[in-house]
Amino acid sequence: MTLAALQEQIRTAAARAAPLRPRGGGSKDFYGNEPRGEVLDVRRHAGIVDYEPSELVLTARGGTALAEVEAALAERGQCLPFEPPHFGAATLGGCIAAGLAGPRRAAAGALRDFVLGVKLIDGRGRVLDFGGRVMKNVAGYDVSRLVAGSLGTLGVIAEASVKVLPRPPAERTLRFDMDQTAALDAMNVWAGEPLPVSASAWHDGALYVRLAGSAAAVQAAAPRLGGAELADSVAFWGAIREQTHPFFAGEAPLWRLAVPSVAPRLELGGAQLLEWNGGLRWLRSSLGAQEIRAAVTRAGGHATLFRAPDKSAGAFTPLDPGLLRLHRALKSAFDPAGILNPGRMYAEL
């Protein structure tokens, strides 16, 4: 689909005040509140536009398959450092709109840290360019990073430029038998030391720590940490990233708790899997949303109802009135007719 056709579809919807639901591969249809409106299929607006490994920048259209992007990078020994989940046939645009990052997030940064520029079609069907293809750019407000994680509520990502990095040449995962409190302690201590820790996870009495970097760095760090080497490091982290690990199976609601990494163990009536040095805690629990959110808020974080058959409690932690007012004002700046993914993030948007 050409850019012009996407613009036209948005203009028509805006004129009729008819909700649109921008969609790539549909791999994250479950994420956020129930999507509404007619599907705006971005998949045909696809293709890598520019990729020059020595610039560390890749530019691709929104509908480009994330797998295609990652394959092109792998061919040149590079990667998306934030290790985004695919959850199926993900596209680059959908990946940025969802803003989710994987195991390496605590070490490498969030998805938005790697977004350099976007070509956005706003709610009036206008094509707008923000940011660019260079590492440093402070001209104008940083709209590209605002769009990251905005769940398609501000505009349709027609094209994006992301910063990429070399793949770490060496990688090794160590396993330790530890309870959750000991694991939280270990993860936070090691994160404060100059060690090449690139991911951490704890589940069911075992802590997993991935070292990545030059062979020399990994080799020097491993004996300092101890533990037992995990045979298939790549498969293990792949299962965490794509949520194919057995923890994620079954029907119990899946909560995504984001807390300061040093927050103590939270008892919330269900199994947990921790990542990001303890900053991300996945929870399988049927406790009430209010109870979970209150406990997580007390711990200095917020709780997202990630996968659940019933999201009537709202997928995301509600905003305080001042922030909500700002969100509404920004939403109307980008999408005055309120047609783009209404309610997907918050009912009021």
Add this chain to the structure above:
Amino acid sequence: MGEAVPVSLSHRHEVARALRGFLPARAVLFEEEDTRPYECDGLTAYRQLPMVVALPETEEQVRRVLQLCFSMNVPVVPRGAGTGLSGGALPLGNGVLLSMAKFMRVLRIDPRARIAVVQPGVRNAVISEVAAPFGLYYAPDPSSQIACTIGGNVAENSGGVHCLKYGLTVHNVMRVRGFSIEGERLELGAEAPDAPGLDLLALAVGSEGMLFVVTEVTVKLLPKPQCARVIMASFDDVEKAGNAVAAVIAAGIIPAGLEMMDRPATKAVEQFVAAGYDLEAAAILLCESDGTPAEVEDEVARMEAVLAAAGAVRLSVSRDEAERLRFWSGRKAAFPAVGRISPDYYCMDGTIPRKRLGEVLHFIAALEQKYGLRCPNVFHAGDGNLHPLILFDANNADQLHRTEQFAAEVLEKCVAVGGTITGEHGVGVEKINQMCTQFRPEELELFHAVKRAFDARGLLNPGKAVPTLARCAEYGRMHVHRGALPHPELARF
């Protein structure tokens, strides 16, 4: 600039009196001798006395200053240390200059969580100093780090010489608290990852004090690398040096720092700090590796091999920490060093795709001839951020005029090759015309809409960073380039 904005004395006294209703007398300045130190920031070519200066000490006082200004319809310009290079803190003759200088406390260091909570007036370098006993540091290190404040860094999204590997301010700030122009308290971001809703923290960082006033900042602290070594590589041609930068990155290496200086710059620096630079070289690269000793040894060897293959004529590796700091001292002192060889200099800040470096440097060399002005180059080669320094004498009106033309041409070239007019110094008042080159009217209009979402009446730092469409139309009329008027779709006045 400097033209007087007509402000009645009675208005000035009325605002000052109202501020003194809740601020001590010493925290409200309006006599010329007291307001003079605030007339400019690091961009001294632009000066304007503020109507009143307010120096609050508490968040409650900040809230009340903002509320008062909002109710009296008085514009407010926030200011940190005033080291900014784009005039972002240039006062308004009819406005209140809100100095955050008294917010100097480090509120909390949590070594286990690897964060520091600080007030906005804390100087950048102080954060690393107080974190040092825990083996931690704050990564962004602008050259002005001993003077500039974290609040100003947040406003400008400041970088430094290590940001290719460790990121800019936006990558290292987790949370900010502040107040809107209406005096409403706002908390953006969190000490937990991925705060709910839109990423307003990312929007606020680099917003040049136009969206809200920051009163508290939580920054990430990183473990200090065990060791670091820097390679100084000499090249007999600037283009070769530029290609060597691409070769290092193509080899899968992300140096901790990767800086380039041309001969005019190294000559100026050498007289000033004796950093030991190779004055025979047309350009030098400083390429740093950090990490564990084994990692650094391995990486330095790989870097040396790549640089040699790219045509480096001399390579020296720092042997100890003292030598490493000496190699860096020259780069960090580049601006003051240039300040000694010329009455004035004008620092540009464009960023370009690295592969266009040779072309842009030749373009700058041609402009030196065209305008009859010298222009040494220092630049953050790793991330393509150029700092050409045009040397001029501000007392010579013609030189100043030629400098401005020279700079405008360089910035427009940066945009033309796919880059940006500012990598880390901000737009401020300085590059506001070039914003018209980089953005189309629809985009500028959206920036104004973002501004209105936070500040509907446009009272916070008005007139900076984002030009009005009328201003762009005016600039476009004066600046026909590439044979066509920019924004032909825009109505002309």
